[in-house]
Structures are given as C-alpha cells and as structure tokens.
Amino acid sequence: MTELHDAEAMISDLPPSPAVWCSGLHKRYRRRTAVDGVSFTVGRGEVMGLLGPNGAGKTSVIKMLLGLVRPDAGEVLLLGRSARDPRSRSRVGYLPELFRYQPWLTAAEVLALHVRLAGVAVPEAERRECLGTVGLADRAGDRVGGFSKGMQQRLGLAVALVARPELVVLDEPTSALDPVGRADVRDLLLSLRERGVAVLLNSHLIGEVERVCDRVVILDQGRIAASGTLPELLGRRELRLRLDGVGERAAARLAAVGRTTRSGDAFTVVLPAEEESGAVPGLVADLVGLGVRVHAVEPVRISLEERLLDILRTGHDEERP
Ligand SMILES: Nc1ncnc2c1ncn2[C@@H]1O[C@H](COP(=O)(O)OP(=O)(O)OP(=O)(O)O)[C@@H](O)[C@H]1O
Numbered sequence: 001m002t003e004l005h006d007a008e009a010m011i012s013d014l015p016p017s018p019a020v021w022c023s024g025l026h027k028r029y030r031r032r033t034a035v036d037g038v039s040f041t042v043g044r045g046e047v048m049g050l051l052g053p054n055g056a057g058k059t060s061v062i063k064m065l066l067g068l069v070r071p072d073a074g075e076v077l078l079l080g081r082s083a084r085d086p087r088s089r090s091r092v093g094y095l096p097e098l099f100r101y102q103p104w105l106t107a108a109e110v111l112a113l114h115v116r117l118a119g120v121a122v123p124e125a126e127r128r129e130c131l132g133t134v135g136l137a138d139r140a141g142d143r144v145g146g147f148s149k150g151m152q153q154r155l156g157l158a159v160a161l162v163a164r165p166e167l168v169v170l171d172e173p174t175s176a177l178d179p180v181g182r183a184d185v186r187d188l189l190l191s192l193r194e195r196g197v198a199v200l201l202n203s204h205l206i207g208e209v210e211r212v213c214d215r216v217v218i219l220d221q222g223r224i225a226a227s228g229t230l231p232e233l234l235g236r237r238e239l240r241l242r243l244d245g246v247g248e249r250a251a252a253r254l255a256a257v258g259r260t261t262r263s264g265d266a267f268t269v270v271l272p273a274e275e276e277s278g279a280v281p282g283l284v285a286d287l288v289g290l291g292v293r294v295h296a297v298e299p300v301r302i303s304l305e306e307r308l309l310d311i312l313r314t315g316h317d318e319e320r321p
C-alpha cells in the first residue's frame with residue numbers, strides 16, 4: 001500500500017506531459033503523400049502556430065492529432081494519453097476548418113449540446129459567458145441557420161472553448177472575422193495561455209501568428225520546412241542609424257553594443273539577442289553626449305511573413321543547421 005502511495009507521489013511530482021506530442025506522422029491519400037514524417041510537441045500553456053501554403057498538410061496533421069484521420073504511420077499523445085482515449089479527447093477543444101452546426105438549433109442550444117457530448121458539467125451562466133467572450137451574447141437565442149459567416153466562426157470558437165479544455169486546436173479561427181473580431185481572438189488566445197491552456201493554431205494570417213505564437217512549425221509539401229521560437233526563426237535584430245560627426249569615442253560606444261558596420265553616414269549595429277529595453281535610448285543619449293548628430297534610429301527585424309516566403313522559396317531553412 002505504501003509502495004502504491006510512493007508511486008503516486010512520484011507521478012504527481014513529474015512535470016505535466018506535453019499537451020501534444022507526435023512523432024513520425026505519415027499520411028497518403030491514394031498516391032499523393034499529404035504528410036511525410038512530421039514530429040513536434042506543444043507544451044502546456046504554449047501557443048503554437050502551424051503555417052504553410054495551401055495543401056501543405058496542416059489540416060491533415062490536425063485531424064491525425066485529434067484521431068479524425070488515421071495516420072499510415074506515427075504516434076500521437078494528447079495530454080499524455082492516447083489520442084483515442086475519451087479522457088484526453090474530452091479535454092480538447094477543436095474548431096474545424098469547415099463546419100456547419102445544425103441550422104435549426106440556437107447558439108445556446110449548440111453550446112449545451114456540445115457540453116453534453118464532452119461530458120463536462122458547465123452551468124448555463126458559464127455557457128452564456130462563453131458566448132459573450134466571442135461577442136454573441138445578444139444572439140444566444142437565435143437559430144444558427146441565420147448566422148453570418150463570421151458569426152458562425154465565432155460560435156465555432158465558443159464551442160471549442162466552452163468545455164474548459166486543456167488544449168485548444170483551431171484550424172483557421174479568424175479567416176471570416178472582421179478586424180475587431182481578430183483582435184478579440186488574439187486577446188482570447190493570450191488569456192488562454194495565461195491560464196495554462198495550450199493552443200495549436202493554423203492560420204494564413206501570418207501577422208496574427210507572429211503576435212500570439214510562442215513557437216511556429218512551418219509545413220511545406222507535408223514536411224517540416226522549419227520550426228522554432230520566433231526569435232530563433234527570425235534571427236538577429238539590427239539597429240540602423242544615420243549619424244554625423246562620429247569620433248573615436250562614439251565609434252567605441254557603438255561597438256560596445258554589437259558588431260558595427262558603416263557605409264557613409266549609415267551605421268548598422270547588430271543588437272545582442274537579449275537586448276535590455278534601455279539599450280537603444282541609452283546608446284542614443286550617449287552618442288548625443290559625445291557630440292554626434294543623430295538623424296535616424298531604426299531597430300529592424302525581419303517579419304515572419306518575409307521569413308516564411310524565404311523558407312518556402314528556397315525549400316529549406318538555410319540559416320539553421
Ligand atoms: N480526404 C482527402 N482525400 C484526398 N486527398 C486529401 C484529403 N484530405 C487532404 N488531401 C490532400 O492532402 C494534401 C494536404 O491537404 P490539407 O487539407 O492537409 O492542407 P492544408 O495545409 O490544410 O491546406 P489549406 O491551407 O488549403 O487548408 C492536399 O494535397 C490535399 O489534396
């Protein structure tokens with residue numbers, strides 16, 4: 001008996017298993033390979049973006065993770081359990097890419113039905129609050145058959161969130177949303193992360209992914225073309241300055257920040273990876289103090305969009321080993 005308790009104590013001390021773990025996923029549709037050896041993990045409370053062009057295999061990967069499509073090879077664990085285990089499935093919220101709810105049901109009825117299917121007791125007030133979160137509070141009693149495209153997508157989000165999931169999988173959650181709706185979803189994702197809920201997100205709106213995701217996996221023709229945290233993928237940041245009257249001491253001050261190159265009055269300084277927030281204003285103040293005339297200061301980092309296009313054009317990730 002004590003041994004059992006010891007074992008339980010040991011297990012409860014272990015860090016929680018990742019929200020998603022998959023390894024060597026493979027899928028062919030007839031003679032077409034849709035997914036070819038995909039492996040990644042999504043940690044608890046992590047927001048991960050799945051990016052790639054049309055037909056890259058994003059939706060196929062998501063469906064295999066959720067047990068909706070059987071992989072030809074590979075393994076999946078959701079929340080530490082087999083993807084087929086109902087105990088893990090009931091803790092996962094899912095917004096499918098293409099979906100229609102029964103048009104004769106009201107929004108409130110769709111949520112009630114979903115909560116019953118998930119086997120989680122969510123009181124009515126909480127379900128109503130969930131509709132409010134996606135901006136449908138005043139449409140709770142309306143039939144979804146009369147909903148606009150964006151309103152259907154909002155309802156889909158509410159369905160994905162209502163049963164208190166530990167993992168939320170969203171296949172293009174904002175494709176039909178207006179700009180305010182998109183900003184709301186962004187806030188929603190950040191609040192999920194704060195509560196330790198993991199999110200796997202697939203979107204063509206790369207700016208959006210860049211704003212909310214901790215990590216990104218880029219798929220191309222069924223394979224992982226690149227993956228990593230945003231700083232890893234986007235690489236170094238630079239500071240571009242236009243300066244007049246740079247003497248020896250000012251040059252040394254610039255070099256103290258990072259490797260500096262000069263072309264006429266244009267200076268480029270490579271910023272350190274862990275740049276302190278005061279580094280740039282501190283540098284500018286010192287330069288002015290050293291008699292330098294500062295015409296322009298611009299920190300630059302390439303955008304995820306530029307990086308993605310680069311990776312997809314060259315077919316692989318050149319800057320990483
Ligand atoms: N049920 C299916 N039957 C046959 N082929 C399929 C099926 N589902 C997906 N495919 C094929 O698998 C490949 C990947 O499709 P998938 O839907 O996963 O792409 P995606 O990355 O989600 O694209 P999109 O950005 O357009 O949603 C495509 O070539 C597609 O034609």
Ligand SMILES: [Mg+2]
Pocket residue numbers: 058059060097
């Ligand atoms: Mg898709």
